[in-house]
Amino acid sequence: MKRVGIPRGLFFYYYYPLWKSFFVNLGAQVITSAPTNCLTVQQGIDSMVDESCFPIKVYFGHIKELCREPIDYLFVPRIVSVERRSYICPKFMGIPDMVRARIKDLPPLIDTIIDYSRDNKMMDNEILKAGKLFTSKISRIRDAYQAAYKELQFCKALAGQGYTMAEAINLWEGIPQPRFNCDTHLTVGLLGHGYSLYDQNISMNIIDRLRSMGCKVVLPEELDKQAIESRAALLPKRIFWTLGRKMVGSALYMAQSQDIDGIIYVACFGCGPDSMVGEIIERKIAGKPYMLITVDEHTGEAGLVTRLEAFCDMLKRRRIRNGADHFSPHG
Ligand code: SF4
Incomplete structure (x- = not known):
């Protein structure tokens, strides 16, 4: 049985059920790396250039x-x-090349090109190319992919029920996840790339920290996709980054929601898209308390906790005073 390694980083948190099921359906065994820990971070820092963003180093x-x-x-x-007509950050396009350039003694890479920007024909060829490493039967490869896609839809449905994508993946793998029942008195919209938010090391476990402070956390994966797109379409120019548009659309949606008390955006130091998207959001959601948290390998836990506590205290006071003392820095 052939063994395929899948790194627990970047789009792992969006597509792992699809990728794993595809390879398993073709008779392979899938091995994933452990959740990010200090050693993972140190190895990433040692093997990647300093200028890179934190999630790439972790990857x-x-x-x-x-x-x-x-x-x-x-x-x-x-x-x-x-x-269609949308792209992922250019760093993702270069990852196989960067990996080959920076890491010695690599096993053979499956560097499938995932590009749905134009039509499905190229993707069809790429899926077949990857599948032929395990079987020569084209029908088996197609069936494996279709079955794997259903697994992904199942996980996404779980994420729509209030689980994070990381929790949904655990549930899908048969690992029970506790429902977080706390005496919630605040609702916080949390934005950021999935690979930052759901990686407990990168985000410093921000989701559970907010929950333990009595906050219900609303994530972009829980929101209606059409509603996100329609809010993002209100901008004068279309954002062509898929994740950036999702963040802006989600922020505008959350800003209009009476149920959400405040919005936190987790950005990564050294991230080009975040530097622009974070600024757009800050300017567009004038009526809602908003906090930008930038993380990297130097982020301190104590500083994060202090900022979260201060933000939650401010939301509580604002709720008591019915928002009368909120003044947006952008008018
Ligand atoms: S979008 Fe930002 S955080 Fe994500 S890979 Fe690109 S530069 Fe890094």
Whole structure:
């Protein structure tokens, strides 16, 4: 049985059920790296250039870990686009090349090009190309992909019920996840790239910290996709980054929601899209308390907790005074 390594980083949190099911349906065994820890981060920092954003460094740490495992292939897709007329950050396009350039003694890479920006024909060829590493039967590869896609839809449905994508993946893998029942008195909209929010090391476990402070956390995956798109379409120019548009649309949606007391955006230091998207959001949601938290490998836990506590205290006071003392810095 061939073994495929899948790093627990970047689009793992959006597509792992699809990728894993696809390879398993073709008779392979899938091995994932452990959840991000200090060693992962250090290995990533050591093997990636300083200028890179934090999630990319963490991804490299996961690859280093998998290189020590007995695997036959390492799945490092070249993600260009996951929908029409929209793109993913250019760093994703170069990842297989960066990995080959920076990490020695790599197993063979499966560097499937994921590009849905134009038509499905190219994707069809890429799926077949990856599948032929495991079987020569084209019908089996197509069936494997279709069945895997259903698994992904199942996980997304779970994420729509208030689970984070990380929790949904755990549930899908058969690991029970407790429902977080606390005496919620605040509702906070939390924005950021999934690979930052759902990686407990990168986000410093911000979701559970907010929950333990009595906040109900609303994530973009819980919101209606059409509603997000319609809010994002209110901007004078279309944002062509898929995740950036999702953040802006979600922020505008949350800003109009009476149920949401405040919005927190977790950005990554060194992230080009975040620097623009965060600024747009700040200017557009004038009526709602908003906090931008920038994370990197130097982020301190105490500083984060202090800011979260201060933000929650401010939301509570604002609720008591019915928002009368809120003045947006952008008017
Ligand atoms: S969008 Fe930002 S955080 Fe994500 S890979 Fe690109 S630069 Fe890094």
